[in-house]
Amino acid sequence: MNTTAIYPSLRDRVVFVSGGGSGIGASLVGHFARQGARVGFVDIADESSRTLCDDLERQGLPRPHFEHCDVRDVAALQAAIARVAAAFGDIDVLVNNAANDERHALDSLTTELWQQLMDVNLRHHAFAAQAVIEGMRRKRGGSIINLSSVTWLKGTPGLPVYVAAKAAIVGLTKALAREFGADGIRVNALLPGWVMTERQVSRWLTPEAEARLMQNQCLKEKLYPEDIARMALFLAADDSRLISAQSFIVDGGAT
Known part of the structure; x- marks a missing residue:
């Protein structure tokens, strides 16, 4: 039995998610689709992205609009957003999710690596917002x-x-x-803790790391992508209509 919230205001909303093909992003795409939203997303992982679209369609949900895109390519990202808007209508909800937490050390850092990491972890947030903002203004509202x-x-x-x-x-x-x-557009930040995506589990979750995690968290359960997606649903829905400029931590009480 599903005991989590349904948000009527999200039905038929147009949602764009970056990095939606796996991990937290895939959970975001699935959760918004189950709310009745029309979802578009980009990712560089074609196979997992198409599998996600197939799975959601088999569940009787509208097939998401997937575009292959590296978010470091701003022109390609903005063009993908434009195509989603052409297919579904102006974007109501933008979720800037794509990131790369590859480990690196300051003593071996180069200017090229610095730029690559900033491009994938920060720059696209601003330019995706730039791409959706006029449509949100036409609708007199939106959530980023x-x-x-x-x-x-x-x-x-x-x-x-x-x-x-x-x-x-x-x-x-x-x-x-x-x-x-002033245009009724809300912008909030979502700060996950250590989320048990397939990547995190396969690369970094050891018994010792899990023990430290449980010691640090107030709530003694591991976080999963759906825990982040459910907070994003709330921030996208009209239930949070007067919440903006805030940061929401979802980390089991570790911080």
């Missing part, structure tokens, strides 16, 4: 949800550029919320 991370609150070692980008996302969120608020 920027995925940040608790890593910047903790100063997590081993990925300094990623941490810097995730901190900057919160600043960008504040600025855009102020800039677009």
